[in-house]
Amino acid sequence: MTKKAGQSIVILTGSGISAESGLPTFRGSDGLWQGRRVEEVATPEAFEREPLLVQQFYNLRRAALQRVEPNAAHLALAALEREWPGEYLLITQNVDDLHFRAGSRRLLSIHGELRRARCLSCGADTPWMEDLTPDSSCPRCHEVGKLRPHIVWFGEAPMHMDQCLDALSQADLFVAIGTSGKVYPAASFVDFVASRPGTRRLELNQEATGNPRFNEVRIGPATETVQALVAELLA
Numbered sequence: 001m002t003k004k005a006g007q008s009i010v011i012l013t014g015s016g017i018s019a020e021s022g023l024p025t026f027r028g029s030d031g032l033w034q035g036r037r038v039e040e041v042a043t044p045e046a047f048e049r050e051p052l053l054v055q056q057f058y059n060l061r062r063a064a065l066q067r068v069e070p071n072a073a074h075l076a077l078a079a080l081e082r083e084w085p086g087e088y089l090l091i092t093q094n095v096d097d098l099h100f101r102a103g104s105r106r107l108l109s110i111h112g113e114l115r116r117a118r119c120l121s122c123g124a125d126t127p128w129m130e131d132l133t134p135d136s137s138c139p140r141c142h143e144v145g146k147l148r149p150h151i152v153w154f155g156e157a158p159m160h161m162d163q164c165l166d167a168l169s170q171a172d173l174f175v176a177i178g179t180s181g182k183v184y185p186a187a188s189f190v191d192f193v194a195s196r197p198g199t200r201r202l203e204l205n206q207e208a209t210g211n212p213r214f215n216e217v218r219i220g221p222a223t224e225t226v227q228a229l230v231a232e233l234l235a
């Protein structure tokens with residue numbers, strides 16, 4: 001596949017692409033938080049039971065965004081978006097804002113965004129940079145204590161699925177970067193793409209998922225593998 005071919009690329013990223021910026025992955029050795037797995041904190045039930053604890057989990061992550069910068073892998077994908085002559089879509093499971101800050105714009109955040117809050121009362125979805133607390137009030141309806149992180153929790157429907165499936169159904173190249181392939185539906189994107197004959201399905205990861213639907217796997221840190229891939233595609 002060359003730049004001149006102008007074919008369609010869909011990229012899926014997971015927390016591994018942000019690891020070299022200093023953000024922990026979810027299932028790595030530093031992935032536990034106060035001894036809890038993400039599956040125990042990132043649920044509507046956990047928020048109902050222990051709202052303060054869940055707010056704190058996301059407050060820490062939101063605050064951490066002020067101390068990190070996009071890395072070479074985020075920047076390389078933004079350059080690919082700018083220079084690729086065909087269709088291009090970046091789908092991220094990440095709730096950080098590093099793709100956006102790197103310059104990616106054809107970007108869908110299917111698990112939501114740390115720097116947004118949603119009101120359980122009026123449904124407003126607004127930018128939010130501070131900590132969320134039980135005293136936070138909705139900028140639109142002004143109700144207090146109704147804001148929640150704009151994050152898709154386990155058991156909730158991911159966002160933008162129609163647009164994702166549209167793009168995936170036309171992809172000539174699908175690349176999954178830095179994701180363990182444990183969380184659906186993103187984990188099944190490669191199966192969906194595999195039903196289209198001739199699609200190149202590439203995994204870039206620190207540890208291979210072992211999913212046989214990928215027809216090419218490159219192991220290494222994302223800053224190296226993504227820069228190398230983008231250079232090849234734009235050569």
Ligand code: OAD
Nearest residue numbers: 014015016019025026027093111178179180206207221222
């Ligand atoms: P995981 O923590 O499950 O997987 C991280 C992946 O990144 C693993 O495959 C690692 O091998 C890889 N990795 C680590 N460092 C890397 C590096 N420097 N370069 C390349 N790869 C590296 O995270 P995700 O797959 O993103 O959802 O998890 C998926 C979803 O589970 C998250 O979006 C989150 C979580 O529950 C929600 O919060 C809704």
